[in-house]
Structure formats: structure tokens, C-alpha cells
Amino acid sequence: MNEFGERLARYQGEIITSILETGAMLGWSLLAAVLIGLPVGTGMYLSRRGGPKERGWLYAGLNGFVNVVRSVPFLLFVVALIPFTRWAVGTSFGTTAAAVPLSFVAVALYARWAEQTLVEVPQATVELADSLGASTSQLVTRFLYPEARSGLVLSLTTVTISMISYSTIMGVVGGGGVGDFAIRYGYQRYEYDIMYVTIAVIVVIVMLIQAFGTRLSMALDHRSR
Amino acid sequence: MIEFDQVNKTFTQRSATGRGKSVHALHDISLSIDEAEIFGVVGESGSGKSTLLRLINALEAPTSGVVRVNGVDLAALRPAEKRLQRRRIGMIFQQFNLLANKTVAANVALPLSLHRRRGMPGSNSRASTEATGRGSAETSGRGAAATSGRGAPRERALEMLDFVNMGAHAAKHPAQLSGGEKQRVAIARALVNEPDILLCDEPTSSLDSQHTDEVMATLLRVRQEMDTSIVVVSHELEVIRGACDRAAILESGRLTGVVDIAAPEARERFNSYSERARRYLEGGQQ
Ligand SMILES: Nc1ncnc2c1ncn2[C@@H]1O[C@H](COP(=O)(O)OP(=O)(O)O)[C@@H](O)[C@H]1O
Ligand SMILES: [Mg+2]
Numbered sequence: 001m002n003e004f005g006e007r008l009a010r011y012q013g014e015i016i017t018s019i020l021e022t023g024a025m026l027g028w029s030l031l032a033a034v035l036i037g038l039p040v041g042t043g044m045y046l047s048r049r050g051g052p053k054e055r056g057w058l059y060a061g062l063n064g065f066v067n068v069v070r071s072v073p074f075l076l077f078v079v080a081l082i083p084f085t086r087w088a089v090g091t092s093f094g095t096t097a098a099a100v101p102l103s104f105v106a107v108a109l110y111a112r113w114a115e116q117t118l119v120e121v122p123q124a125t126v127e128l129a130d131s132l133g134a135s136t137s138q139l140v141t142r143f144l145y146p147e148a149r150s151g152l153v154l155s156l157t158t159v160t161i162s163m164i165s166y167s168t169i170m171g172v173v174g175g176g177g178v179g180d181f182a183i184r185y186g187y188q189r190y191e192y193d194i195m196y197v198t199i200a201v202i203v204v205i206v207m208l209i210q211a212f213g214t215r216l217s218m219a220l221d222h223r224s225r
Numbered sequence: 226m227i228e229f230d231q232v233n234k235t236f237t238q239r240s241a242t243g244r245g246k247s248v249h250a251l252h253d254i255s256l257s258i259d260e261a262e263i264f265g266v267v268g269e270s271g272s273g274k275s276t277l278l279r280l281i282n283a284l285e286a287p288t289s290g291v292v293r294v295n296g297v298d299l300a301a302l303r304p305a306e307k308r309l310q311r312r313r314i315g316m317i318f319q320q321f322n323l324l325a326n327k328t329v330a331a332n333v334a335l336p337l338s339l340h341r342r343r344g345m346p347g348s349n350s351r352a353s354t355e356a357t358g359r360g361s362a363e364t365s366g367r368g369a370a371a372t373s374g375r376g377a378p379r380e381r382a383l384e385m386l387d388f389v390n391m392g393a394h395a396a397k398h399p400a401q402l403s404g405g406e407k408q409r410v411a412i413a414r415a416l417v418n419e420p421d422i423l424l425c426d427e428p429t430s431s432l433d434s435q436h437t438d439e440v441m442a443t444l445l446r447v448r449q450e451m452d453t454s455i456v457v458v459s460h461e462l463e464v465i466r467g468a469c470d471r472a473a474i475l476e477s478g479r480l481t482g483v484v485d486i487a488a489p490e491a492r493e494r495f496n497s498y499s500e501r502a503r504r505y506l507e508g509g510q511q
Binding site for chain 1: 282284307308310312316320322325326336338398399400
């Protein structure tokens with residue numbers, strides 16, 4: 001136990017670094033999810049068959065992108081994306097490079113969630129916006145997002161947690177992060193106790209994120225009360 | 226002034242199995258609705274009432290024929306002009322269509338914020354009439370409640386809430402209100418832009434009789450104090466008879482007649498639930 005404590009103290013710096021790396025990968029991919037995934041999901045909602053701005057070609061394009069990104073096995077996707085990653089951030093190795101494929105996945109996941117969440121908004125809300133002479137952008141920002149906001153927060157929470165899971169394999173391109181730390185010490189150096197501690201840290205982080213997301217979502221939801 | 230001139234409306238319903246089938250929602254409708262009139266439209270479910278109403282604010286376009294509002298042929302308007310037209314026509318719905326995540330006051334202020342942001346003509350008519358000495362016909366024709374609304378959107382919203390006797394509920398969310406209260410909030414929202422026309426699609430069909438009376442009394446006050454033309458669509462004959470001057474009867478999309486409503490006590494009959502209940506229970510005319 002004493003010996004374990006000593007090792008833990010010795011790795012402290014490395015653990016903190018790996019948490020920061022995970023934070024950076026999550027931060028970039030969630031930023032992409034909100035800035036790109038939400039508009040893509042909104043576009044799918046609007047352009048889908050029977051949607052407020054039906055456009056078959058647009059829906060087919062966005063939907064195809066989301067399906068492709070989501071269906072390629074992630075490890076293959078990371079490798080296949082390397083040329084693009086190198087072009088986009090100048091390198092295919094390291095935390096920033098790891099953020100690129102993660103961002104693609106986050107965009108695709110959140111786009112799908114956002115689409116589904118918006119579909120749940122009652123048709124009456126669209127009817128109201130139409131009757132008030134709202135433009136399409138007003139429909140989205142003044143009517144749909146406010147009514148869907150608790151679902152949008154909840155689904156972003158789900159995406160965040162998925163991204164933690166995806167980020168654990170980013171060691172393959174030198175992305176680092178807590179997952180990589182756990183694999184290196186547990187799998188490669190047989191320091192299982194360190195690995196279990198790291199896993200426990202990840203579990204706690206996931207639980208905190210979920211609790212925060214659930215709370216925020218409930219606070220934003222006035223549909224019954 | 227609303228005119229329908231030989232209006233037909235056909236929908237093509239897309240079935241899951243492929244080819245669309247046509248539904249003739251309205252056949253050869255001609256009628257005109259006067260200013261400051263409360264006009265009813267009765268008919269069974271599926272008879273085309275909602276479609277007729279939605280033609281008035283250009284949410285639907287006629288398949289043939291012309292719909293004119295204040296002399297303007299709606300089909301000739303470009304999309305942006307149609308949106309502008311809609312902002313001058315209030316609408317309320319059977320299910321109230323309040324935004325659940327906004328407070329009552331924010332719901333009522335919503336149409337104002339759409340206007341301001343776009344800077345559309347008519348959006349700040351209040352400010353401009355003030356600047357020109359308030360001499361326009363629009364201003365002079367209106368009651369105090371409507372014309373005094375010059376302040377910020379929130380003040381204006383509170384004023385409208387007072388008009389529908391919902392001022393005390395401004396900070397609540399819709400889920401905390403009864404159906405009748407929700408509908409009165411919806412009326413406040415529909416009126417916040419001072420529309421010339423108020424369209425009501427089954428406004429009382431999900432309310433019990435007491436709340437129906439409250440809502441209809443509010444509509445009568447709207448007409449009296451704001452000179453708004455009101456079109457009320459309902460399958461409830463009693464509601465139409467109690468509030469309207471005239472009513473069109475629709476059957477399977479055809480207009481089978483427009484009747485003058487003879488209900489001498491129409492004005493006071495919704496004033497109080499107990500009054501009405503007593504009269505009814507003592508054997509008076511329902
Ligand atoms: N958007 C639409 N697409 C296809 N059919 C429609 C549409 N709106 C209405 N209809 C059809 O038109 C007819 C009249 O509908 P509606 O005006 O809603 O009647 P009401 O309001 O009297 O119940 C119905 O047969 C209905 O199914
Ligand atoms: Mg209807």
C-alpha cells in the first residue's frame with residue numbers, strides 16, 4: 001500500500017497531463033459538435049421529408065455524411081483520415097491531430113441526436129412560427145431551439161460521454177489522454193492497480209458529466225411543472 | 226375585409242405506398258367577411274374549416290380562385306411579403322400552441338421580437354404613428370388598450386395580459402395554467418401586434434364550458450375594444466351562435482350557406498357562468 005502510494009505520487013504529474021490531454025480532445029470535439037453538428041442536425045431536420053423546408057438532395061447529402069462517419073469502425077476511421085488530418089492541422093501525431101477524427105465523430109453523433117431531438121418538438125410549434133410570419137432562421141432560433149433545449153443538452157451529454165470512450169484509443173496516434181495512460185500502465189507494464197485507479201477516475205468523470213447534464217437539462221425544461 | 230372568390234383547394238396526400246391521392250378540401254367557395262365582424266365557420270370534422278382559415282393568412286394557397294385580404298390578392302405576394310402579411314393577422318389554435326419553455330410574458334412578447342429584429346415595415350408602426358402625430362386611421366379606429374402599447378415589448382406584453390385578465394400570471398410557465406388561461410394568453414399573443422384580423426381555429430374545443438365562456442367573452446371584448454375582425458372556426462354550434470354575427474356552414478368542403486345569427490342575448494350570455502347555468506337550469510333558452 002505504501003509502495004502503491006509512492007508510485008501514485010510519482011505518476012501524479014503524468015496523470016494530470018493525461019487528464020488535460022483528454023480534456024483537450026473532448027473540448028475540440030464538443031466544440032465541433034456544437035458549431036458544426038448542431039447546424040448539420042438542424043439542416044437534416046428542416047430538409048427531411050415532411051420537414052419545414054423539404055430539400056431531398058440536402059437531406060441525402062447530410063444524412064449520407066452522418067451515416068458514413070458513424071458506420072466506419074473508429075480505429076479504421078482514424079487511420080483513413082490521416083491524410084486529411086495532416087492537411088488540416090499539419091501533423092498526424094499528437095493530441096491536436098487526435099482531435100480531428102474525434103471531432104468528425106462528435107459532429108456526426110450530435111447531428112443525429114439533434115435531428116431526433118428536433119423531430120420531437122410538437123408540430124404545433126412550427127405551425128405557430130408559420131402563423132407569426134417567422135423566417136426559417138427565426139423558426140430555428142426563436143422556436144425550435146428554446147423548445148428543444150433540454151433534449152439538446154441531454155444529447156450533448158451523451159455525446160460527451162461517448163467521446164471519452166472514443167478518446168481512450170487515441171494513443172495509437174499519440175493523442176495521449178487518460179485512456180492511453182491506463183493502457184500503458186495496465187496492459188504494457190502490468191501495474192494493474194494504477195490502471196484500476198485510472199479507470200475509477202474515468203468512471204467518476206463520466207458520472208459527474210452525466211449528473212451535470214441531467215441537472216442542467218431538467219432546469220431548462222418547463223414542459224411539465 | 227376578407228373575400229373568397231371561387232376558391233378551390235386540393236391537397237395531394239402522399240401515401241406510404243407511392244402515388245399521391247387528391248383530397249378536395251374546399252369546392253368553389255365564395256364569401257366575404259366584413260371589418261369588425263365576428264364571423265363563424267361551422268362544419269363537421271374534415272369539412273375544410275381549418276383549410277379555409279389557413280387560406281386567410283396564406284398558410285395555404287388556393288388551388289384556384291382568389292383570396293383577398295384588405296384588397297390584396299395573397300397569391301400575388303412574394304414569400305417575404307406573405308410572412309409580413311401573417312404578422313398582421315393574429316391566430317389562435319385549439320391546442321393553444323404556447324411555447325412551454327417560455328414564461329407567459331415571453332410568449333406574448335414573442336411576435337414583437339420577430340418584428341423588431343427584422344425591421345419589417347409595420348413592425349414599429351406604433352413608433353411611427355407617434356412620430357407623425359398619431360393621425361392614421363389605424364390609430365383612431367382603435368381602443369385604448371391597443372393604442373397605448375408604445376413601450377418596450379415586455380411592457381406591451383404585460384398590457385395585453387392585463388387585457389385578457391392574465392396579468393397576475395406573467396411570470397408563470399404555460400404548464401402551470403388551465404386550458405382557458407392558456408387560450409387567453411394565446412389571445413394576448415395574437416393581439417400584441419394589433420392585427421386587423423384574428424383567426425381562431427377551434428378556440429374552445431379542448432375547454433370545458435366555463436373556460437369556453439371565459440374565452441368567448443374575451444373574444445367579444447376584443448371586437449368591442451379593438452375593432453378587430455374575428456373569424457371563429459368551430460364544430461361547436463353553441464359557441465358560434467353565442468358569439469358570431471354571421472356564420473358559414475361547410476359540408477364536405479362545400480359552402481352550403483351563410484346565415485345571420487339571431488341570438489338577441491348574444492352579448493351578455495357569456496358574461497358569467499353562474500348566470501348562464503341558472504338560466505339554463507331554470508328552463509330558459511340554452
Ligand atoms: N396539409 C394537408 N395535406 C393533405 N390533406 C389535408 C391537409 N390539410 C387538410 N387536409 C385534408 O383536407 C380536408 C379538410 O381538412 P381541414 O380543413 O383540416 O378540416 P376541418 O378543420 O374542418 O376538420 C380533410 O380531408 C383533410 O384530411
Ligand atoms: Mg380543423
